Amino acid sequence: MKQHNICFLGQTGYGKSSLINALFGTKFMTDPLVSCTKELYSVSKIVKIENEMTMVTVYDTPGIGEFSSNSVYQEYYNYAVERADHIVLVLTLDRTDSTSQDLLESILPYVKNENVRFTIALNKIDSGAVGEKEYIAWDTENNGPSDDCKRLIDERFGTIRKNYSEEMKFLPFEIVPVCAMYHYGIENLKERILK
Template identity: 30%
Template sequence: MLKSDTLTVLFFGKTGVGKSSTLNSLFGLNWATDDAIACTKAPQFTYLDRSHYLDLPYQQVRLVDMPGIGESVTDDEKYMPFYEEWIPQTHSLVWVTQADTRAYKRDEIFLTKLMPLFQPSLFLTVALNKIDCLGVDEGEKAFNFETGEPSEAQLRQIPEKVDDVYGIFKSVINGKVIFEKSQIIPYTSIHQWGLQNLKNKVFQRN
């Protein structure tokens, strides 16, 4: 499907959703992360080579970690040229967002701004991070940190969450690129659950 044997994968989304953490967990990197300050101020990228990462389905993968949107309007405007530069070079776009919120307005606004940069051949994945933080009702179990698995109550909530996110993103994407519900992957970057699914999806292996 790809013309070159280097796949460019770009991670983007709001500040603090866990883009850098996800890349660190997926590929054993050591990029800066923080819960209080926006860490990534300019795009950072690295090349992964199949001689080191044996499970790569491509000879080489270029991973790009973008600065997060939504810190301030000025920053968003400052970052826009980075997106204009990088999105056209991208094969696999990963929009990182988080499961523990109902507020996706900023995702919607920014995605709408970026849509003109999307070519129809782009492969989009929505990475739904922080599943461990999904709220549960009183008396129900939360994430099990010992086994690294979501609780029954959290697992029950996931399909509804995916439906919500699908509805919002689908209307913004509006047929510009292929987008099916199976392109939304729930996971948690720091507790590993779902990460392998995310990796498979980003590399378009399922």
């Protein structure tokens, strides 16, 4: 059977497990307050892709944190990345990118080959705070980002392109805005990673 492996990476609390749950109907543990995923998990599902039954395996990795230099985690990342045909880096509107950039740099030597695809899932777009200004992120009527929030997302696209282009010279990426909480952009992301 054809195989397709997808590896989710990113900082703790950015919503990797929540996104996988929204995408694949899994029940991986999530937590609003503390680091949650502490081991490497995978789940497989048979999906028909381009008329071919394909075993899709998703890897849920423990999140990297400001203070965690956990070498076991690094081994998990390397293991999952070595097997991945698609890597999803989960980011948020938070602009402190150095931890994610370090993570990215550390896994690049383990990328299987030049055909591996790469996506940045910009999650939690419903919860971006902007300074003192009153700010409504979510348009609940249409279940999507408000106009103010769309502007913020556009800006964030710019900073991501700027901050990550150096590491990502050899691995072109696409940014997909999503919200695991309100199930926004999930079909978009699914289409992209199952292509």
